[in-house]
Amino acid sequence: MAHSPPKTPHPDTLAVHAGQSPDPATGARALPIYQTASFVLPDTDTAAALFNMELPGHVYSRLSNPTVAAFEERIAALEGGAGAIATASGQAALHLAIATLMGSGGHIVASASLYGGSHDLLHYTLPRFGIATTFVPPGDLSAWRAAVRPETRLLFGESVGNPSVEVLDIPAVAAIADENAIPLLVDATVTTPCLGRALDMGAHLVLHSATKFLSGHGVVIGGVLVDGGRFDWDRSGKFPTLTEPYDGFHGIVFSEESPVSAFLLRARREGLRDFGACMAPMTAFQILQGLETLHLRMPRHVATTAQVVSFLAGHEAVIRVHHPDREDHPGHTLARRLYPRGCSAILSFELKGGREAGRRFIDALTLFSHLANIGDAKSLVIHPASTTHHRMDDAALAAAGIAAGTVRLSIGLEHPDDLLEDLSRALRASQK
Amino acid sequence: MNVIVEGCPAYAYTGGQPFDPGKPAVVLVHGAASDHSLWHYPARYLAHHGFCVLAVDMPGHGRSPGTARTTVAELARWLDAFIAATGVAKARIAGHSLGSAVALELALRHPEHVSRLALLGTSAPMPVGEAFLAAAKDGSPAAFDMQATWGHARQCILAASPIPGLCLVGAGRQLIARTRPGVQYADLKACQDWVPDPAAIRALATPTLVVAGRRDQMTPMRAGRALATEIPGARFTALDAGHNLPVEAAREVAHALRAAFA
Numbered sequence: 001m002a003h004s005p006p007k008t009p010h011p012d013t014l015a016v017h018a019g020q021s022p023d024p025a026t027g028a029r030a031l032p033i034y035q036t037a038s039f040v041l042p043d044t045d046t047a048a049a050l051f052n053m054e055l056p057g058h059v060y061s062r063l064s065n066p067t068v069a070a071f072e073e074r075i076a077a078l079e080g081g082a083g084a085i086a087t088a089s090g091q092a093a094l095h096l097a098i099a100t101l102m103g104s105g106g107h108i109v110a111s112a113s114l115y116g117g118s119h120d121l122l123h124y125t126l127p128r129f130g131i132a133t134t135f136v137p138p139g140d141l142s143a144w145r146a147a148v149r150p151e152t153r154l155l156f157g158e159s160v161g162n163p164s165v166e167v168l169d170i171p172a173v174a175a176i177a178d179e180n181a182i183p184l185l186v187d188a189t190v191t192t193p194c195l196g197r198a199l200d201m202g203a204h205l206v207l208h209s210a211t212k213f214l215s216g217h218g219v220v221i222g223g224v225l226v227d228g229g230r231f232d233w234d235r236s237g238k239f240p241t242l243t244e245p246y247d248g249f250h251g252i253v254f255s256e257e258s259p260v261s262a263f264l265l266r267a268r269r270e271g272l273r274d275f276g277a278c279m280a281p282m283t284a285f286q287i288l289q290g291l292e293t294l295h296l297r298m299p300r301h302v303a304t305t306a307q308v309v310s311f312l313a314g315h316e317a318v319i320r321v322h323h324p325d326r327e328d329h330p331g332h333t334l335a336r337r338l339y340p341r342g343c344s345a346i347l348s349f350e351l352k353g354g355r356e357a358g359r360r361f362i363d364a365l366t367l368f369s370h371l372a373n374i375g376d377a378k379s380l381v382i383h384p385a386s387t388t389h390h391r392m393d394d395a396a397l398a399a400a401g402i403a404a405g406t407v408r409l410s411i412g413l414e415h416p417d418d419l420l421e422d423l424s425r426a427l428r429a430s431q432k
Numbered sequence: 433m434n435v436i437v438e439g440c441p442a443y444a445y446t447g448g449q450p451f452d453p454g455k456p457a458v459v460l461v462h463g464a465a466s467d468h469s470l471w472h473y474p475a476r477y478l479a480h481h482g483f484c485v486l487a488v489d490m491p492g493h494g495r496s497p498g499t500a501r502t503t504v505a506e507l508a509r510w511l512d513a514f515i516a517a518t519g520v521a522k523a524r525i526a527g528h529s530l531g532s533a534v535a536l537e538l539a540l541r542h543p544e545h546v547s548r549l550a551l552l553g554t555s556a557p558m559p560v561g562e563a564f565l566a567a568a569k570d571g572s573p574a575a576f577d578m579q580a581t582w583g584h585a586r587q588c589i590l591a592a593s594p595i596p597g598l599c600l601v602g603a604g605r606q607l608i609a610r611t612r613p614g615v616q617y618a619d620l621k622a623c624q625d626w627v628p629d630p631a632a633i634r635a636l637a638t639p640t641l642v643v644a645g646r647r648d649q650m651t652p653m654r655a656g657r658a659l660a661t662e663i664p665g666a667r668f669t670a671l672d673a674g675h676n677l678p679v680e681a682a683r684e685v686a687h688a689l690r691a692a693f694a
Contacts, residue, residue, distance in 0.1 A: 003567035005577035008601075009590060017590040019599075052448075054477035055683050056595040064596035072597040077589050082603035229606035256445060258469040259494070260606045261598065268597065 011078060011193065012295040019073025020288075033285045034066045052250075053257075053269070063272055067281040071288050075214070075224050078193040078294075079206055082229025083264045085272065086222065086284060090189060090209025091117050092277035093223035094156075097185050097205055099275065100267040101239060102153040104130025109147040109154075111138035111168060112399035113161035115209075116389040118187065119396070122156075135399065138166050139330060144173055148180050153238060155182060159198055160190040160335075162374065163348045163384050163408035164401025165322050167331030170338065174202025181236035189213070189375070190346055194298040196339045199228040205263070212375025213345070216290035216297050220283045225267065229260040242266055248274075297377070297413060302342030304419065305411040311420050312349050317357075317427045322401065323347040345411045346374055348384070354405040357430040358383050361407060364429035367414060367422035379412035379419055433486075434495075435517040442514050443495035444468065444486040447479025455484040456547075457520040458693055460678075461511065462487070463529030463553070464619030465579060465611040467494025470528060473595075473682035474689055481690055483524075488514055490534075492615050500618040504530075504626040508537035512545060524693040526550035528678055529651065530623050533558055539640075540632045549640040550692050552685065553648060553675045555655035556633065556662075558623040565624060568617040573609070575616055580605035585647035585674030600679060633662050640666040641692040643685065645673040667692075 009017070023032050039058045041047035049055040058064050072084040087093040098108065110122055112135040122133040136143035138157050148155075155177045157168040170186060177184035183204035191198075192213045198206045208214055210222040233242040233255045242262045245251040249269055254262040272278050309323045324335035324343050335343045351357040362370050368381040372388050382388060384402050392400065411419070433451050434441050444459075445468040458478050460471040468475070468487035479485040491510060492500035501507045511534055515523050525546050527535030532554035539546040564582075567575035580601050585591075589601045608616065640663045644656030653670055660668035669688055673680035 001566065001570060003563070003570065003572040003574035005574040006581040008577075008581055009587060014589065019590075019592060021591040049477055049480070049686075052476065052480060054473060054480050055686060056473055057683070058596060066592070066596070069596035070592060073593050073599050076597070076599035076602055080602060081599060082606050083598040085597055229603055230609070232610070250448065252448060256495075257448075258472055259467070259610060260469065260603050264597065 014074065014077045015294050016292050018077035019070045031067060031070050031285060031288055033281050035281050037061050061281065062276055062278045063268060065281050065284070068279050068284040071279070071284040071291070072224065074288065074291060075193075075208070076226055079226045080197050080199050080228070081206065081226040082260050084224050084226040085264060085267050086210070086224045086279035088223065088277040088279060089221050090187070090207065090211065090223035091121060093207040093225040094118055094121060094187070096267055096271045096275065096277065097207060097225055098126065098131065098154065100241060100263060100271050101183070102131060102241075105151055106131045107149050107152045108133040108156055109144060109152055110135055111157035111161065112136060112396070113138050113164055113166045113401055114158060115162045115187070116384070116392065119389070119400070120391055124391070137399065138168050141169065141172050141176065144176050148176070148182075152180065153182055155184045156187070158187040158190065159196065160344045160346070161401070162190060162346060163388075163406065165324060165329070165331070165344050165346055165348060166401060167324055167335045167338065167343065169334055170198055170201035170203055174204070177204065181238060183231045190344050191339060192294060192298060194294050195302070195341055195343055199226070201338060204228050204231040210287045211373070213298065213301070214291055214294065215287040216294065216375060216377060218373055218376035218378065220286045222279050222283045222287050227263045231263070232259070233262050234259065246270070299341065300413055301345035301411055304416045305345045305347060306342070307416045308409065308411055308419060308423065309347055311423065315427055317352050317431045319350040319352055321347060321349040346408065347411070348406050348408045350403055350405050351407060351430055353430060358405050358407050360432070361426045361430035364426035365422055367418060368409070374410035376410065377413045379414055380410040382408050384408050435514065437510060437514045437517050440491065440498040441496065442488065442491070442517070444488040445471070445475055447475040447485035447487065449479040449485070451486070451518070452484050453519055455482060456693065457518075457523040458483045458485050458689070459511070459515060459523045459525045460485065460487040461525065461527035461531030461535050462490065462493065463531045464623065465608045465616035467607065469494070469607065470678050474678055474686040477686035478689060478693070483693065486518060492612055500615045502618050502622055504533045504537050504622050507534040507622065508541060511535070511538050512542055515545060521545070522547045524548040524550075526552065526689055528552045529554070529675065530558070530619050533623065533626050533628070536628070536633070539636060539638045540629065543636070543638055546638050548693055549638045550643065550689055551640065551656070551659065552643040552677045553645060553651050553656070554642060554659055555651035556628040556659050558626055558651065560620045560624040565617070565620055568620050571613055571617070576605050576608045579608050579616070582649045583675045584680060585645065586649060588674060588680065594680065594682060600676070604676060604679065630662065633659070634664070636663050641688065642666055642668045643677060643688055644668070644670045645675055645677050645680065646670050647673060648675045650675040
């Protein structure tokens, strides 16, 4: 017998309202920016109870803040998660996840097709703290499985990789994570919950650079880490930070306090408390302004991208276009299955004439802005090999699907005709 | 802490303080498809304010192994055995939803073991919707969605959470979904089949507090108020929350229980 779940608010409604009530003090309908470092403690008994996690509430804005909490609860609702923690940047969200799950001796298996900053953290910086990473081709499931070691504590990949737009088979990699009793963390910055929910596909944790499509206007730096609340830390037995007494909080065992919220509790009570990479209230407000229109913006982003992809693929100056809309893209079928409404407003392509043609192309663009970012209302262009991914050697670049002449575009919200005209003119210039 | 009850281990969360039978004992009883973590904040608060807290996981729930009991009477008998196994002679008992039925039934059967009573999100009897029960019987995930959605104030996902950063409906659903197969149905069926004795309720001498959520979609506030009027001398408090009071109104519940159990 089929059973219908109860009606719940649609994602569009969640994007506008989740996690926010009219301000109880003033009735303000817009979210107030609680621009305060700290919160008055009504009496010493309540103060002690708030610090000791006997009562919920705000104490100090590094740990929590009402404006930031509204963003956390909204993205948690949109992702179908148990809760979220906002961070100073997407990089801070990745670091917070890793630092909560493991210490020296830990090991990560990660997709080789990552944002350059994430690759830097995993490849260059974390080994100094005793955490090693094995990079695997994201589409090679046997490589994921083979790379898992006894000390592996996390699988990590991007829902859609940047810049080669590789599509991660989240259900399949999540199954490998489940087989090994370790969580899968997915960076869903490119897809956003509007195009697909990684937790529903089997991921256990999700992070975003909220700087990108969530805020959507290129005005802030921020990140967020969402916990699905589904992973069984006790049964896994591999995460003493969550299942054994923590001296830093009176011997608390987080999985005993809450099997669902253990990860979030430790990440907030240790990670935000000690590393301090919290989000500012003004930042949360600005991201929320963007988030309210996520479900209007993303369809436009991907629809215009489809036009750009089609245009570039048919242009004589272009050797190859990397985007799952293309039938020759290795992620084409997978993308259709996981992201039926479209999967990316990011694409890359290779020009005839290599690096020099790329330079002429970028210099000739007028509507596209040449900068290191994606997910803006404004269309963006960059040459990854010399900028976002310049610390990668040739082998790592190849593993990430980046050639010397690869150009990355992030398609914005301008009229498609104007974008195509700009691209057309610059492509002609690139071949002169 | 763990004790042996009816031959099987039983777990209780002590609120971050060691078990101390020298303090007044408070037993917290969760509802259907739940566990001790429902009481997270109130348990910690009471444990750090002079009480010996035992937030129990009923058989087959949370960290307690075993088979879920199928009637309120069986659960009350088990709870009585649990309290005896801890060495506590007389306890203050707070129950939520199904747990409130269990706590009330224990107070009716063994008033000598219950010094005070707090019934949260309660109703006597405690009927369960037909579609909800059918979905739980079939082990359908829709039953998790129903409990998570109706178990909180209507559209609470659209409001600010009292626990910063936590999506109450999302977290609540994950707790329900962790329940072992068949346990949610056993719990709901126990609610549905419970036939409280009105005459015994009208004769109850245990000091009782009834706490209701003004926006409760499962045990409506009027049901809690009606029960409070039946229990001699019972006090009634309504909070701005839905059914999942220990989470949705953790702060108010902590304060109310501290006052009621002082």
